[in-house]
Ligand SMILES: O=C(O)CCC(=O)C(=O)O
């Protein structure tokens with residue numbers, strides 16, 4: 001893909017702000033954020049859902065956003081940056097060979113939010129990809145600063161709850177954060193503008209024995 005923008009080799013500038021929670025401040029360039037936002041606006045969208053008892057439900061009181069199907073080289077570049085961050089986070093989390101799921105490109109309009117939740121499911125009815133989630137990855141695509149091609153938003157903070165105390169993650173456009181998929185977190189309501197973010201996960205693929213056990 002000749003058009004794929006080069007992703008600088010990070011994690012230089014990685015900061016671990018809580019156990020297992022790391023932020024890379026300039027993981028992707030702002031210009032790539034702006035192009036991805038434009039691609040999201042041009043792409044088809046569906047209402048964001050939540051997983052419940054093995055099914056997907058639309059529950060705007062829990063999660064109010066739309067998911068956008070972006071199929072452009074820029075989307076691949078964002079995915080690559082998320083993979084790079086995930087690989088670094090994984091080394092810190094003890095390694096293994098998890099697979100990559102995502103990214104989902106999410107748009108939170110005014111009032112959009114995602115109430116406190118954990119990304120990893122412990123419900124046997126949910127699929128193995130979601131039950132196996134180990135590391136959550138978020139790339140914020142815009143922030144409070146309006147620049148050409150990049151609308152600003154206010155509110156919409158990502159709040160994590162390591163050790164049950166809220167930590168407001170200060171993300172600027174282009175930053176990636178990694179945190180354990182079991183960790184409670186939320187997206188606070190957007191007060192003004194539109195918040196754009198890409199999310200992805202590293203998940204443990206069940207061994208054949210585990211799959212057999214689950215079916216018996
Ligand atoms: O956009 C974010 O900051 C996080 C979104 C989130 O928690 C999720 O999609 O599971």
Ligand SMILES: [Fe+2]
Nearest residue numbers: 117118119185
């Ligand atoms: Fe989440």
